[in-house]
Amino acid sequence: MHPVDTAFLRRLRARDERAWFELWEAFGPVVRGTLYRWGNGRLGEETLRDLTQDTLAALSDSIERFDPHRGVRFSTWLLAIAKHVLGDEMDRRYAQKRGSGRRGTSLDDSWMGQSREAQPDDLYERRVMSAKVHSAIRAAQKRSEFVHFEAYRMRVLEGRGGREIGVQLGVSEPTVTRHCQRVREVLREELRAAIEQFSFTDDERDEPGRAGLAADDAVFDDALGEIWRAQEEILALDLQSQQASRGRR
Amino acid sequence: MTTFLWVLGVLALVVTVVAIVAGALTLGRLGAAMGLLGSHIARTLRQMGFDLVRVIGGTVVALVLLPVTVYRLALQDRKAAEDLLGASRREATDALHALYRFAIVGPLRLVGLGGVIGHVATRVPAALEGRHGARNAAIEFEGYTILRELQAGGSGARIFVCEPDARTRVRIGLAEGEVVIKSFDFDDGTGLAEMLRESRALDAARRLGLILDHDSSERRFHYAMRYYPGLDLGKYARRLHEHAPEGQPDRGQFLHLAALAQDLVSTLRDWHELGLWHKDVKPENIIVHDGRATLIDLSLVTPLASQMTLTTHGTEYFRDPEMVRQALRGTRVSEVDAARFDIYGAGAVLHFMLEGTFPAHGVLSGFRKQSPECLRWIARRAMADFDRRYASAAEMVRDLEYAIAGGDPWAVRPADLPSMRSHAERAHDAGSGSAVGSTGAIPPVAHAGTRGTAAVGIAARTAIAPPPDAGLALAPVFRVVNWWTGAYELVSERPAPASIPAQSKRSIVPPLAILLAAIVVLGLLTVLMVSLAA
Numbered sequence: 008m009h010p011v012d013t014a015f016l017r018r019l020r021a022r023d024e025r026a027w028f029e030l031w032e033a034f035g036p037v038v039r040g041t042l043y044r045w046g047n048g049r050l051g052e053e054t055l056r057d058l059t060q061d062t063l064a065a066l067s068d069s070i071e072r073f074d075p076h077r078g079v080r081f082s083t084w085l086l087a088i089a090k091h092v093l094g095d096e097m098d099r100r101y102a103q104k105r106g107s108g109r110r111g112t113s114l115d116d117s118w119m120g121q122s123r124e125a126q127p128d129d130l131y132e133r134r135v136m137s138a139k140v141h142s143a144i145r146a147a148q149k150r151s152e153f154v155h156f157e158a159y160r161m162r163v164l165e166g167r168g169g170r171e172i173g174v175q176l177g178v179s180e181p182t183v184t185r186h187c188q189r190v191r192e193v194l195r196e197e198l199r200a201a202i203e204q205f206s207f208t209d210d211e212r213d214e215p216g217r218a219g220l221a222a223d224d225a226v227f228d229d230a231l232g233e234i235w236r237a238q239e240e241i242l243a244l245d246l247q248s249q250q251a252s253r254g255r256r
Numbered sequence: 257m258t259t260f261l262w263v264l265g266v267l268a269l270v271v272t273v274v275a276i277v278a279g280a281l282t283l284g285r286l287g288a289a290m291g292l293l294g295s296h297i298a299r300t301l302r303q304m305g306f307d308l309v310r311v312i313g314g315t316v317v318a319l320v321l322l323p324v325t326v327y328r329l330a331l332q333d334r335k336a337a338e339d340l341l342g343a344s345r346r347e348a349t350d351a352l353h354a355l356y357r358f359a360i361v362g363p364l365r366l367v368g369l370g371g372v373i374g375h376v377a378t379r380v381p382a383a384l385e386g387r388h389g390a391r392n393a394a395i396e397f398e399g400y401t402i403l404r405e406l407q408a409g410g411s412g413a414r415i416f417v418c419e420p421d422a423r424t425r426v427r428i429g430l431a432e433g434e435v436v437i438k439s440f441d442f443d444d445g446t447g448l449a450e451m452l453r454e455s456r457a458l459d460a461a462r463r464l465g466l467i468l469d470h471d472s473s474e475r476r477f478h479y480a481m482r483y484y485p486g487l488d489l490g491k492y493a494r495r496l497h498e499h500a501p502e503g504q505p506d507r508g509q510f511l512h513l514a515a516l517a518q519d520l521v522s523t524l525r526d527w528h529e530l531g532l533w534h535k536d537v538k539p540e541n542i543i544v545h546d547g548r549a550t551l552i553d554l555s556l557v558t559p560l561a562s563q564m565t566l567t568t569h570g571t572e573y574f575r576d577p578e579m580v581r582q583a584l585r586g587t588r589v590s591e592v593d594a595a596r597f598d599i600y601g602a603g604a605v606l607h608f609m610l611e612g613t614f615p616a617h618g619v620l621s622g623f624r625k626q627s628p629e630c631l632r633w634i635a636r637r638a639m640a641d642f643d644r645r646y647a648s649a650a651e652m653v654r655d656l657e658y659a660i661a662g663g664d665p666w667a668v669r670p671a672d673l674p675s676m677r678s679h680a681e682r683a684h685d686a687g688s689g690s691a692v693g694s695t696g697a698i699p700p701v702a703h704a705g706t707r708g709t710a711a712v713g714i715a716a717r718t719a720i721a722p723p724p725d726a727g728l729a730l731a732p733v734f735r736v737v738n739w740w741t742g743a744y745e746l747v748s749e750r751p752a753p754a755s756i757p758a759q760s761k762r763s764i765v766p767p768l769a770i771l772l773a774a775i776v777v778l779g780l781l782t783v784l785m786v787s788l789a790a
Contacts, residue, residue, distance in 0.1 A: 024584040032577060036616060145620055153637065153644040157670075164622075175629055177671025239622045243613075 015204040019066075030066070033142040033205065036242065037134045038062050038089045045093055062089045081207045082135040130241075136214055137238035139205050140231065143198040150197070151190045158183050159190035163228045164235045191224060194231070261788060268781045275774035281767035289764065295432060297366065303403065304362035307354040314351025318344045365401070397437055397471075397478060399424030406436070413438045413555075417483055428468040430482065435468060439478040457557035460530040464523075466554075481552070486545030489516065489605065493539060497612035503625070510628055510665050512547070513609045517634075518656040519549040521602050525649035528595040531560050535594075537601030538574040539608055562589040573614040576600035578642045599646050603638025610635065628665035630655075630673060637675065651675055 018026035042062075065088050148156050158176060161167045162183065169180045176183070198220060206212045215221055219230030321344035328337040396402065400418035407415075416437045420430060428435075458479060461467040470479035487495070493513070497503055505513070520542060527534055534541075535556035543550045556569050566583040568575075576597045607615040607623075610631055615621035619639040623632050634655050638645055646652040655673045659665045670676055 025581060028577075028580060028584060141617065141620065145618075148619060149641045153640050154676075157633070157636065175669050175671060177669065177676065239624070242616055243622075243624055 029142075032145075033138050033201075034085060034135070037131075037138045038085065040134060040241065041086065041089055041131055042093055045090070062092045065092055078208060080211055081205050082132055082211070084207065085135070086131060133237065134241060136218065137234050137241070139201045140198065140220075140234050141238060142205070143194060143201040144231075144235070146197040146201070147190060147194040150193050152186075155186040155190050158186035159194075162187050163232045166232060188224075191227065195227070261785060264781055264785045264788070268778060268785070271774050271778045271781065275771055275778060278767045278771035278774060282764060282771055285764040285767065300362060300366045304358050307358035307362065310354035311351050311358060314347045314354060318347040318351060321347065395439065395441070397439075397480075399427070400435065400437065400480070402437075403434065413440045415439075418480070420480075424469075428480070430468060434483040434485075435480040436483040437478050437480045439476060441476040457532055457554045460527070460532050461554060461557075463530065464526055484543045484545040484550055484552075486543045488540050489542035489544055489549060489609070490539035492544045493609045494612055497625075503612070505625075505627075507664060507666060510610075510631065511660060511663065513606075514628075514631055514656055514660050514665055515547075516542075516544060516549040517602070517606045517609060517631075518653060518660060520551060520605060521599075521649050521653045521656060523551045524595075524598050524602060525653055527557075528560070528598070528649055532557050533560055533594045533598050534601075535597065536570055536574075537598055537605060538571045539605055540571075542605070558589060558594070560589065560594050564589055566592070566594075570601075573616060574601045574604040574608075576642075577618060595649065596642060596645060596647075599638050599649055599652060602649070602652065603635045603645070606631065606635040606638065615639065628659070628668065630659045630668040630670055631665055633670035633673065633676075634659065646675065 015026060015029075019030070062085075066085075151159075154176060158172055158178075161172045161175070162169060169183045172183045173180045178186075198215060202212060202215055206214075218234065219226050220234075221227075222230070321340050325337050325340040325344065328334075328340060395414070395416075397416075397418060400420050403417045403419055405414060405416050416439065418435050418437050420428060420435060425431065458467060458470055461479075462470070466481060468480045468482060471477075486492075496505060496509060496513070500506065500509065520537070524534060524537070534551065535558055536553060537551070541551060541553045543552055558564070566579060566587050566589055568580050568583045570576075570579065578600070579594075579597045582592055604615045604618075607621060610627040611621075611623060611625055615635075619636055619641070621639075634652065637655075638652055646655075651674075655675050658672065658674055659668050662668060
């Protein structure tokens with residue numbers, strides 16, 4: 008087993024706000040989407056935003072007590088906390104409805120291990136994996152020249168032809184290929200870093216290999232493009248559902 | 257004697273001409289005054305119409321709620337009954353306000369007594385509501401009549417729609433329309449911090465013509481801006497997408513959206529040149545009126561040279577994540593080029609306009625609808641990493657201008673945009689050779705084109721389809737610089753932003769006085785000439 012106490016976990020424990028922001032940036036949408044599905048459309052946008060923040064705040068509270076040697080997956084850990092926060096919110100709402108003022112359940116250690124209640128489904132696992140890939144793409148975008156990254160985006164993420172991209176950018180097709188190669192190299196590095204940062208188990212670390220992200224350039228691009236497009240679909244559905252629920256209200 | 261009579265005759269002729277000119281001027285100004293009077297009557301009648309609708313609507317709702325309240329009481333649901341009763345009371349109070357405005361304020365304003373009742377007009381509704389405690393009920397602004405109060409934002413200020421009196425209109429240079437007054441009052445619970453925050457942008461905003469008037473006293477501070485009764489860009493863009501065939505805006509609508517983005521970024525450029533940044537660029541802070549976009553809300557405006565630490569204020573999806581990172585590091589505003597945070601917001605707004613949804617993943621947000629490649633490029637470039645986005649709002653404006661100039665954003669490639677050409681030139685200078693296109697060098701289009709392209713631009717003028725309830729966006733204006741080659745330059749993509757028209761200071765009195773004087777002189781001359789001739 009890898010040493011689970013990664014540098015990132017240390018940064019979280021040291022209350023490094025930038026580490027918390029990274030976590031929020033990468034997994035905020037996943038948590039929000041999951042909470043929305045659980046809330047079955049009954050949670051408003053504002054509530055969802057608050058709950059997502061509460062989830063990360065609960066992470067902040069629990070991080071000291073988290074025991075990584077239980078072999079819990081990063082995704083399960085995140086999900087358990089999100090479910091706990093949502094449960095707390097529901098309790099609070101029912102208590103308000105009854106007018107009894109019953110206080111919500113308090114945080115305890117039971118949900119920090121492999122929770123029996125919060126079993127992640129396939130969609131959730133895909134979301135977490137996609138969030139890690141997104142995080143790597145974001146980091147690669149920061150490190151790359153704007154034009155180079157846009158060439159890669161058009162080629163791999165949007166699946167457009169090299170010639171068409173060349174015309175749009177006013178460069179030759181071989182230049183587009185060179186731009187893409189540069190970005191791909193950066194992306195591979197960032198993907199390794201993101202997986203290392205947001206994985207607690209060996210199984211999680213092997214996920215990129217299973218998804219084709221450790222293969223040669225063509226397979227790597229195909230796999231990345233596929234994950235990206237699937238994530239785009241999920242995000243679009245989330246946004247549509249949220250807008251529809253806001254429209255109903 | 258004959259010579260003297262001739263001189264008198266010529267003099268009489270001159271005076272007659274002066275009298276005729278003065279008479280014509282008097283008649284013209286009388287006409288203008290009649291026009292103003294007509295406009296005043298129309299405005300007042302329209303307001304009275306709205307009030308009447310509110311009276312009827314409020315009364316009906318209040319009455320309908322009463323039996324429902326009784327039903328809830330019968331079910332022993334006391335809490336719901338109390339809520340319903342409260343709602344019914346609020347509706348009834350609103351209807352009473354509207355009735356008061358319709359029956360008393362409107363007619364008095366119609367006969368020119370608006371200024372007289374201004375004070376009473378604010379006190380009576382306050383008394384009806386019993387607002388004498390926390391909120392300052394007796395609020396009034398010298399030179400303005402309060403028409404209604406708008407829902408306040410989060411800054412603790414109260415916002416009123418007001419009508420300036422004639423003298424104030426002349427002073428602030430506003431010929432027609434209403435103003436919105438944002439008032440900060442210690443008696444209303446506003447804190448000193450909010451007052452200071454809003455007041456620091458005043459001078460710059462006044463120089464930009466955004467603020468027409470401001471005043472402060474020991475306990476209160478307020479400023480007046482022109483009131484734009486339009487939709488905010490959030491509702492506007494959503495409506496545009498909803499009404500577009502299959503949710504897909506057409507070429508003209510994209511041109512119109514790009515023009516709105518250009519309005520926004522031009523305003524930001526002006527702010528930045530004056531050393532300020534807006535900090536809360538989002539669709540809800542942009543009002544679309546008469547086919548133009550106006551950035552409002554000065555509540556977070558900050559000097560670029562401020563020594564304050566960056567804060568994480570702003571709105572999710574439109575707030576630059578880099579700003580949050582820098583704020584968490586404790587960076588001071590003056591240590592970064594904060595204008596770029598506004599540029600990110602402008603890019604996010606452009607993305608929102610093209611898609612009709614939030615850019616949930618910043619620069620990585622995808623485009624699911626079809627939209628012109630060059631506009632997508634501009635949005636992404638604005639939202640790119642801090643060091644890689646547009647260096648200034650002016651650079652972004654140039655790209656938007658270019659995208660609009662030809663009348664068809666679909667025909668513009670990212671490579672054609674001015675920012676890309678300068679990038680390619682730099683790359684070429686550095687000897688990378690990456691700027692050589694597959695079909696040759698990048699086309700030297702600049703702002704010069706052929707007659708054919710200009711014709712496309714002019715044809716686009718008629719093709720622009722505004723969204724529902726929108727004013728028509730006007731097409732680019734070109735000037736032909738070489739009739740031989742047909743090259744033209746972009747003068748302005750639309751007529752210059754309508755500056756607030758100043759109230760005409762030409763009074764009817766001077767020409768009338770001249771006319772009367774001329775008549776008197778003419779009379780005297782006639783008498784003199786007749787007596788001399790006799």
